[in-house]
Amino acid sequence: MSIGNEEDAITVSGVEKRFGWGVRAFKALDGLSLGVPQGCVYGLLGPNGAGKSTLLRIIAGLVRPDRGSVSIFGENAGRESRRRLGMLIEAPAFYPFLTAREHLDMFARMNESATMVEPILRRVGIGYAADKKVAAFSLGMKQRLGIGCALVGRPDAIVLDEPTNGLDPDGILEMRSLIVDLAQRDGITVLLSSHLLDEVERVCERVAILRSGRMAAHGKVAGLLDGQARFWINVDSPQTVLERLASRADAGDGGVYVRIGRDDAPELIRALVNANIRIFEAKWITPDLESVFLSETRREPQ
Ligand SMILES: Nc1ncnc2c1ncn2[C@@H]1O[C@H](COP(=O)(O)OP(=O)(O)OP(=O)(O)O)[C@@H](O)[C@H]1O
Numbered sequence: 451m452s453i454g455n456e457e458d459a460i461t462v463s464g465v466e467k468r469f470g471w472g473v474r475a476f477k478a479l480d481g482l483s484l485g486v487p488q489g490c491v492y493g494l495l496g497p498n499g500a501g502k503s504t505l506l507r508i509i510a511g512l513v514r515p516d517r518g519s520v521s522i523f524g525e526n527a528g529r530e531s532r533r534r535l536g537m538l539i540e541a542p543a544f545y546p547f548l549t550a551r552e553h554l555d556m557f558a559r560m561n562e563s564a565t566m567v568e569p570i571l572r573r574v575g576i577g578y579a580a581d582k583k584v585a586a587f588s589l590g591m592k593q594r595l596g597i598g599c600a601l602v603g604r605p606d607a608i609v610l611d612e613p614t615n616g617l618d619p620d621g622i623l624e625m626r627s628l629i630v631d632l633a634q635r636d637g638i639t640v641l642l643s644s645h646l647l648d649e650v651e652r653v654c655e656r657v658a659i660l661r662s663g664r665m666a667a668h669g670k671v672a673g674l675l676d677g678q679a680r681f682w683i684n685v686d687s688p689q690t691v692l693e694r695l696a697s698r699a700d701a702g703d704g705g706v707y708v709r710i711g712r713d714d715a716p717e718l719i720r721a722l723v724n725a726n727i728r729i730f731e732a733k734w735i736t737p738d739l740e741s742v743f744l745s746e747t748r749r750e751p752q
Contacts, residue, residue: 458485458524459607459639460509460535465518467504467663478504480663481518486607486641486656488523491633493650493671494643495739496660497747502643503539505660506611509641510537523606536600536608536638541615542592546585550576550595553584557602565602573636574598574628590621597628607639608632614646622646626653651739659746666746675736678745681708681715683722684731691727705731 467479479501486492494502507513509520511532525531544553554567571577574594584592593613600608613629614622630653632638644650650657651671658668667674684705685691691706692699700707710718712734722729 457487459488459490459522460486460609460641461521461524462505462509463519463521465505465508465515465520467501467508467513467515478663479508479515482660482663482665483518484658484665484668486639488606488639489633489637490656491629491640491642491654493654493657494641494660495645495647495650495657495743496666500660500747501663502660503611504663506539506609506641506643509609510535510539512539533603534606536597536603536605537610538593538596538600538613539609539611542596542599544584544587544592544595547583549581549583550587550591550598551580553595554598554602557599561603565604567598567602570598570601573601575624588621589616590618590624593617593621593625594628597632605638607641610640610642612644613642614644614649622649629653647740647743648738657739659743661747667742671739674742675739678742679712679734679736681710681718682706682731682733682735683708683719683729685722686728686730690725691722694725 462482462484465479465482466477468475468477470476482501482505494505496502504513508515509527511527520527522531523534550571551567554570558565558567571580574597576591576594576598579587579591584595587595597608597610597613614625617625626649629640629642633640654671656668656670657674659666682703682705683691688701688706692701695708698709708718719729719732
């Protein structure tokens with residue numbers, strides 16, 4: 451399956467990864483393919499153990515896949531192409547007695563980068579704490595510093611594993627605006643994993659839902675939600691409608707849910723009115739990402 455194209459910042463093609471050997475071998479990723487378009491905020495979702503972190507580690511070059519390939523801005527993933535990636539993969543480990551500025555200076559030296567750290571400190575919103583020791587930082591400040599470290603090499607894309615993990619609601623809000631800003635203001639592509647579905651729904655333009663190392667669903671968030679939208683009608687004689695529409699309709703929530711495409715709704719309403727059925731209410735009910743996630747991750751594997 452090929453999903454990526456030339457416009458992608460990151461393309462993953464048929465990646466497989468097993469852990470362990472023989473009968474105890476376990477496939478964490480099972481032929482996974484996806485493409486992260488440039489400039490997009492792309493969310494990776496999936497239940498525990500679905501393979502999200504393994505995939506991000508493979509993209510970051512921390513784990514080697516058994517099969518398949520990764521490319522970054524059209525180049526095979528390697529030392530050179532990964533220079534265009536910033537990463538916050540594991541919980542960032544900082545030296546408690548170094549300041550934020552000293553950490554960024556150290557990262558810049560390690561990266562052989564001449565990046566000025568001052569703008570980065572301001573960019574991630576910890577300019578006011580630049581000379582504070584990290585020991586005194588809150589988790590949110592550490593996450594911001596972690597993103598600052600990822601920005602040192604002036605990346606075109608960043609990969610963030612659970613960037614809102616452990617943050618309080620204010621910290622989540624701040625992280626959300628930082629991520630959106632990085633994409634919209636700086637044009638940086640963001641690939642992130644998260645367990646917070648409403649967060650992903652707000653921040654990400656596209657998502658991939660993984661299940662047992664495979665792709666369960668992917669696409670634009672709006673499209674995924676719309677694809678599972680259901681048409682609901684409240685009528686005077688639901689039984690007549692259920693009989694008329696047979697396998698296309700189910701009773702629910704005091705009315706009838708009908709499986710039709712958006713374009714077919716006017717025709718359905720016309721047909722029901724012509725059949726002397728009185729319609730009190732008719733509306734499209736769009737699920738939230740949580741409902742899509744649950745239906746895609748609970749479905750029997752094909
Ligand atoms: N180094 C490893 N050795 C053995 N098994 C591993 C290793 N890394 C991951 N796994 C297994 O691979 C599977 C996928 O793990 P992974 O951490 O990628 O999932 P995840 O989707 O990130 O889960 P979570 O949401 O819990 O972080 C899990 O069953 C995990 O136990």
